[in-house]
Amino acid sequence: KNQVEQSPQSLIILEGKNCTLQCNYTVSPFSNLRWYKQDTGRGPVSLTIMTFSENTKSNGRYTATLDADTKQSSLHITASQLSDSASYICVVSAFYSNYQLIWGAGTKLIIKP
Amino acid sequence: SQTIHQWPATLVQPVGSPLSLECTVEGTSNPNLYWYRQAAGRGLQLLFYSVGIGQISSEVPQNLSASRPQDRQFILSSKKLLLSDSGFYLCAWGGFALTHNEQFFGPGTRLTVL
Numbered sequence: 001k002n003q004v005e006q007s008p009q010s011l012i013i014l015e016g017k018n019c020t021l022q023c024n025y026t027v028s029p030f031s032n033l034r035w036y037k038q039d040t041g042r043g044p045v046s047l048t049i050m051t052f053s054e055n056t057k058s059n060g061r062y063t064a065t066l067d068a069d070t071k072q073s074s075l076h077i078t079a080s081q082l083s084d085s086a087s088y089i090c091v092v093s094a095f096y097s098n099y100q101l102i103w104g105a106g107t108k109l110i111i112k113p
Numbered sequence: 114s115q116t117i118h119q120w121p122a123t124l125v126q127p128v129g130s131p132l133s134l135e136c137t138v139e140g141t142s143n144p145n146l147y148w149y150r151q152a153a154g155r156g157l158q159l160l161f162y163s164v165g166i167g168q169i170s171s172e173v174p175q176n177l178s179a180s181r182p183q184d185r186q187f188i189l190s191s192k193k194l195l196l197s198d199s200g201f202y203l204c205a206w207g208g209f210a211l212t213h214n215e216q217f218f219g220p221g222t223r224l225t226v227l
Contacts, residue, residue: 032213043205043220049215093213
């Protein structure tokens with residue numbers, strides 16, 4: 001069964017600190033993996049997208065890594081800001097499906113001043 | 114540039130009442146369109162997707178239906194709402210011309226069924 005699992009479920013850190021969010025997936029055949037940021041009460045916004053040949057991709061203070069062998073991804077946030085408070089969702093696309101994305105439940109990140 | 118609109122932003126409806134949520138996209142032609150639902154504290158669940166006018170695919174059997182009367186209009190409906198229909202409804206668009214089936218989301222509709 002295609003699944004995406006994220007950890008931790010929630011995380012609280014102080015402003016200025018770094019953090020890393022984890023994503024494990026069992027989607028096969030794998031096409032690509034993306035990280036979305038969803039502010040409370042808003043639609044998700046894409047941060048990064050990686051295919052199986054890509055190991056790392058950055059978007060400002062966000063850096064995503066992908067290990068296609070172990071089927072794991074991480075999202076590292078550097079020098080966190082209050083505006084980083086949001087849910088971060090890992091989403092995987094299967095190669096045969098042009099329409100359906102397999103969504104993780106997300107990690108709720110709270111940045112405290 | 115492309116924009117996606119959803120309305121209403123919030124809605125409170127009694128059990129058994131009908132529902133109609135509307136989504137429109139501007140700045141693109143023949144997009145794939147999607148309806149998702151997000152229950153509180155849960156991940157997104159794909160409800161329907163459409164690759165063209167009048168073409169609707171359902172992912173989850175339930176008392177909801179979708180229609181696409183125009184190229185850039187996607188409507189989510191119900192004849193009789195259930196308590197379990199409460200949630201955050203998101204419309205998204207995407208297309209084969211975009212990289213890796215990227216999907217772009219609207220602002221969402223918060224539905225509360227009482």
